[in-house]
Each structure stands twice: as C-alpha cells, then as structure tokens.
Amino acid sequence: MCMPEARAPVHVDGEVVASKRIGGYRHLTLTAPGVPERFRAGNFVAVSVAGHVTRRTLWVHRVRASSAFGPTLDVVVEARGSGTAWLTAQPVGAKVAITGPLGRAFALPKEAVSCLLVGEGYAAAPLFPLAERLRERGCAVSLVVSAPDEARLLSALEARRSARSVTVLTADGSVGQRGTVGDHVDDLVRRSEADVVYAAGPSHVLRAAAGAAERVGAWSQVAVETSMPCGTGLCHGCPLPVVGEDGVDRVVRACTEGPVVRGDRVRWDDL
Amino acid sequence: MSAWLPGPVLVAAGCGGTGRELEPYAGPAGLEGLDFVTRSITLDARQGGPGPRLVEVPGGVVNAVGLPNPGLEHFLATELPWLVRAGARVIVSIAGSTMGEYADLARRLSRAPGVAGLEVNVGAPDEVGLGLFEVREPYHSASVIAAVRREFPADRPVLAKLRPDVSRVVEGARSCHEAGATAIVIGNAVPAAFPDGRAGGLSGPAIAPIALRCVAAVHQALPDLPTIGCGGVRDLASARSYLTAGATAVQVGTALLHDPTTVARLRAELDPTRHPSTPTPSEEDA
Ligand SMILES: Cc1cc2nc3c(=O)[nH]c(=O)nc-3n(C[C@H](O)[C@H](O)[C@H](O)COP(=O)(O)OP(=O)(O)OC[C@H]3O[C@@H](n4cnc5c(N)ncnc54)[C@H](O)[C@@H]3O)c2cc1C
Ligand SMILES: Cc1cc2nc3c(=O)[nH]c(=O)nc-3n(C[C@H](O)[C@H](O)[C@H](O)COP(=O)(O)O)c2cc1C
Numbered sequence A: 001m002c003m004p005e006a007r008a009p010v011h012v013d014g015e016v017v018a019s020k021r022i023g024g025y026r027h028l029t030l031t032a033p034g035v036p037e038r039f040r041a042g043n044f045v046a047v048s049v050a051g052h053v054t055r056r057t058l059w060v061h062r063v064r065a066s067s068a069f070g071p072t073l074d075v076v077v078e079a080r081g082s083g084t085a086w087l088t089a090q091p092v093g094a095k096v097a098i099t100g101p102l103g104r105a106f107a108l109p110k111e112a113v114s115c116l117l118v119g120e121g122y123a124a125a126p127l128f129p130l131a132e133r134l135r136e137r138g139c140a141v142s143l144v145v146s147a148p149d150e151a152r153l154l155s156a157l158e159a160r161r162s163a164r165s166v167t168v169l170t171a172d173g174s175v176g177q178r179g180t181v182g183d184h185v186d187d188l189v190r191r192s193e194a195d196v197v198y199a200a201g202p203s204h205v206l207r208a209a210a211g212a213a214e215r216v217g218a219w220s221q222v223a224v225e226t227s228m229p230c231g232t233g234l235c236h237g238c239p240l241p242v243v244g245e246d247g248v249d250r251v252v253r254a255c256t257e258g259p260v261v262r263g264d265r266v267r268w269d270d271l
Numbered sequence B: 001m002s003a004w005l006p007g008p009v010l011v012a013a014g015c016g017g018t019g020r021e022l023e024p025y026a027g028p029a030g031l032e033g034l035d036f037v038t039r040s041i042t043l044d045a046r047q048g049g050p051g052p053r054l055v056e057v058p059g060g061v062v063n064a065v066g067l068p069n070p071g072l073e074h075f076l077a078t079e080l081p082w083l084v085r086a087g088a089r090v091i092v093s094i095a096g097s098t099m100g101e102y103a104d105l106a107r108r109l110s111r112a113p114g115v116a117g118l119e120v121n122v123g124a125p126d127e128v129g130l131g132l133f134e135v136r137e138p139y140h141s142a143s144v145i146a147a148v149r150r151e152f153p154a155d156r157p158v159l160a161k162l163r164p165d166v167s168r169v170v171e172g173a174r175s176c177h178e179a180g181a182t183a184i185v186i187g188n189a190v191p192a193a194f195p196d197g198r199a200g201g202l203s204g205p206a207i208a209p210i211a212l213r214c215v216a217a218v219h220q221a222l223p224d225l226p227t228i229g230c231g232g233v234r235d236l237a238s239a240r241s242y243l244t245a246g247a248t249a250v251q252v253g254t255a256l257l258h259d260p261t262t263v264a265r266l267r268a269e270l271d272p273t274r275h276p277s278t279p280t281p282s283e284e285d286a
C-alpha cells in the first residue's frame, strides 16, 4: 500500500508527445512528471487552458510506465467547447499545465468476482485500465462500450485481452448492437452474472447501470461527470447530491468525494 | 495592544477548499506559515446552491456557490484543528444573517485554539439571496464590525471585507476602521449575473482594475489604514500593482482554480528575505 502522501496530486508542466485522431476523438499522449506514477483507474487530470480561468477535466485512458519519453498518460478528447477545441489542436511538443491524478479511483473487489463495466463515448476511457486491474485480481470482466454512433465509440480491440466478453452498442446501430445502455443494461447484468457493475458516462447511463445493479442485488460504482470548474477541491463548484453512509442527505464535491461513488448513494433526481 | 497584520499573500475566502486540498500545491513548506482565509463559516451548516455554481466568462468566472460550509460546530471540531496542525495561520471568514449571529460566531471563535484572526464578510455579491445581514449603508457594516470586535481579542486582527464599489468604498472603509477593523479587504466578487440571469458574483482578472481603483481610493483618503487587495491577483505583476497602490497585502482567489500553485509561487516571489535583484521565475500568461 502506498502512503496517502505518495498519492497526493501534482501540478506540473506536461508535454504533448503524440496526437492522433481516431473517429470523432483526439487521443493525446502526454508527459506529466509524477502523474502516471500515481495513477489508479478512475482518476482524472485537470488541464489549464491559456486565457481561460477554469480547468478542463479528462479521464486518464492509459498510463505507460516507460516509453521513449519516460512515463506517459493518454487522454481521449472530444472537441466541443473552446477549451477542448484548444486542447485537440495542440501539436506534438506543445506544453500543457496538468494537475493530477485527481479524484477517488474505482474501488476494487477483494475477491475474484464477476464485473460488468459499462462506458459511454469518451467516458469508457477509464474502464480500460480498470479492466486490467480486475483481470490481475482474477475477476471475470465483461465490458460494454457504447456510443451514439461509430465515430464516438472507443475501440474495444485492446480490451479483448482483459475482458472475457466485449459488447458494443450504438444508438444508431452503425456498429454492434443497436440501442442504448438503458435498453440493454438489465439484460447485460443478468447475463454476466455481475457482482459489481462499474459505469462511466453521462448521468442517464450511470443511473441506468446503478438501477440495474440494484435490481439484482449487485454493487455499483459510478464515475460521475458533473461540471468541475477546478477539479482540485478548491472551489466547491461541483455539487453532487448523495445519501451519506449514515443515511443523511448531503451535497459533496464531485471532484474530491467522487468522481467515483457508489451508485446507490447518488440522489439522481436532485442531480 | 495592536493586532498583527497578515501578508504579503493570503488565500482568499472560498478558494482554498478546506485547506487539505490546497496542501499538495502549497510548496515545500506546505501550509506552514500560510495566511489561510477559510470559506465563510456560518452558525448552521449550509449545503450551498444548486449547480451550475460557477461558469466561465471572458476574463473570469461568475459564481453562486452559496457558502457551502459545515457550520461552526463541525468546523471547530474538524477543519480548524487540521489547519492548525498543518501550521497555517488561520483567518476564519464569518457570515451571519443577523448582527447577533456575527457576535456569536466571533465569541466562540475567540475561544477556539488556533484562530489567528477573523475576516468579516460584509460585502457578499448577493447577500439577499444568501440570506445574509444586508449591508446597504456604511453604518450597517460598521455595526457588524463593532459587534465582532467586542467579542474578539484586540491582539488578533479583524479584517472587514468590502465590496469593490468605488462610489462607497472609502466611506465603508472609514466606518469599519472606526468600528475597530484592523485592515480592510477590497474586495469581494462584483455583483453580476449568470447567462440565464441568476444572481452571482464576478471574480478573476476581469475585476482586478475595479478593485485596484478602490484600493487606490481608500489609500489616498486613509493612508494609515492597512488595506488588502483582492480581485484578479494571478502573478507578480498583478500583485505588485495592488502593493504599489498602497495595499499591505494581497489575496488570491480565482487564480487558484486555474493554477493551484499560484499562492506558493507568489509567496516565494514576494518573500521579503529574498534579495531584490533575484530574478523572478517567468510569469503565467492566463
Ligand atoms: C471527471 C470528468 C472527466 C471528463 N473526461 C473527459 C474526457 O476524457 N474526454 C473529454 O472529451 N471530455 C471529458 N470531460 C468533459 C470535459 O471536461 C468537458 O467537455 C469540458 O470541461 C468542457 O470544456 P469545453 O472547453 O469543451 O467547453 P466550454 O463550454 O468552454 O467549458 C467551459 C467550462 O464549463 C464546464 N463544463 C462544460 N461542460 C462540461 C462537461 N460536460 N463536463 C464537465 N464540465 C463541463 C467546465 O467547467 C469548463 O471548464 C470530463 C468531465 C469530467 C467532469
Ligand atoms: C468559488 C468562490 C467561492 C468564494 N467564496 C467566498 C466566501 O465564502 N466568502 C467570501 O468572503 N468570499 C468568497 N469568494 C470571493 C473571493 O474570496 C474573492 O474575494 C473574489 O473572488 C475576488 O478575488 P479573485 O478575483 O482573486 O477571486 C469566493 C469566490 C469564488 C470564486
């Protein structure tokens, strides 16, 4: 076990060492001294965008302990607003200020149980390193990658090494099964005989996954994506309504008490 | 017996989390010796407002965080002892809905070990929406300061944090000083609105020129009154402009959301023990 201090995040100057467009996303490989070394699946990083005050938070898709550039991390970025557009336009060699790793990681089961991992769009990114950790522990991993269409589907090719089964869902049916997580998740939970359901994506996906887990008495861990202006716990700008361990309603900071929380603790109606 | 003065760099209220979250970015000494202003603490716990609480606008952010805090009791039991152990000089920001609440907060905080000073939030950008004691006239803020000063030991500072409103700030600063404020913090976020019209406060680089004007005006009218500049401080140049205008110290808020190491860097750069000719690290652009 690492001491908590060793896990403390760092704020460093990173550098883009590779940039690749895959479908509707840009995959960036970055150096960020100290971040890959501390990473656990479910952590995210916050990137500073020049001329913008708030941060842009991104899931860590993969870390490499060593490469020609030293340790690196990969993020998958969808250009939507001004900050992500800036980020996807950064050429190899560009410097980027990065803080991480941030947030609570996915909790891993103590025993070798069955796990269903459900991810939508770019948010499937943190499930790949999670699948590897689970497999190392002897868990049976079923992975579901879903997206509105093929362009926004993360390739599950690499994950086939860590997962016993991979299911692909697209809302428009362009590849894999047609439909959304909401349409299929109860069935997927039942077929995988999941003891734990992990989910990452927009809140409707998380809610569907948490609900399906609850209906069969499985645990769930969901990675929430509420807006995070700083990502570091400083601003209290990322309210997440939950029910505490003591049964009392609370509003916690999604970036520090989350982003990964137990699905049955989220007050979805208040989100 | 006169109170000590914090500075030259303080963490602004509500922008340093509970302190724990800032520690990894606070530099080699951590929070040791850091003048840390807490987020505003109220008597009873507050959950804070609904999301979105903070949106980015050109040059800054608009926030309506809504003073989320665990209430005085819980703060005294958990957050304060942690900050004290970490070595921070803790300045507790207080907010109340009545004068009695401010006095109560001050009395109980005066007995809590490790409270180095108080900052009285009498300039919140949306005090009505927050249900805070409404400060319309300088004598309103002065009476709050007087009530707090009566309950808090004279050898520890009471800072009055005002709105950066140049038409009222000199009068407000004078009244608060006469009521016993050790120094005046200028200022809070500027009253503003979210794109959908909800009330909030604007902070960040956009408000630096506004707060600077207020600091200069107060310094000119009341040269002996210590002022602390707050609004858009993000690098050495923006900090120096406040100090040049007469401020004795600066607070850093919104810049920490962009770069959590800002305070550590500024502390090093403004360290009075450093030789003045020491070259300073390059400054951040944003
Ligand atoms: C924990 C977490 C992980 C994420 N991981 C990824 C990822 O791996 N890949 C990816 O492409 N995107 C990811 N996002 C979403 C990404 O952070 C947002 O797209 C981004 O903040 C919006 O920035 P923008 O520049 O595109 O839009 P702008 O409109 O310029 O955003 C301005 C500000 O609005 C807020 N904001 C707006 N939309 C969102 C949103 N959907 N989520 C969070 N904040 C928002 C942020 O505070 C942002 O700083 C993640 C979000 C969270 C919270
Ligand atoms: C997210 C956020 C939370 C804040 N919370 C408080 C608070 O609890 N009490 C207070 O007096 N001011 C609060 N402020 C105001 C700041 O302390 C500061 O006065 C203001 O933002 C201007 O400085 P800046 O431009 O450096 O942020 C808050 C500001 C922000 C952005």
Ligand code: FES
Binding pocket: A227, A228, A229, A230, A231, A232, A233, A234, A235, A236, A237, A238, A253, A254, A255, A256
């Ligand atoms: S995003 Fe600032 S506290 Fe969570």
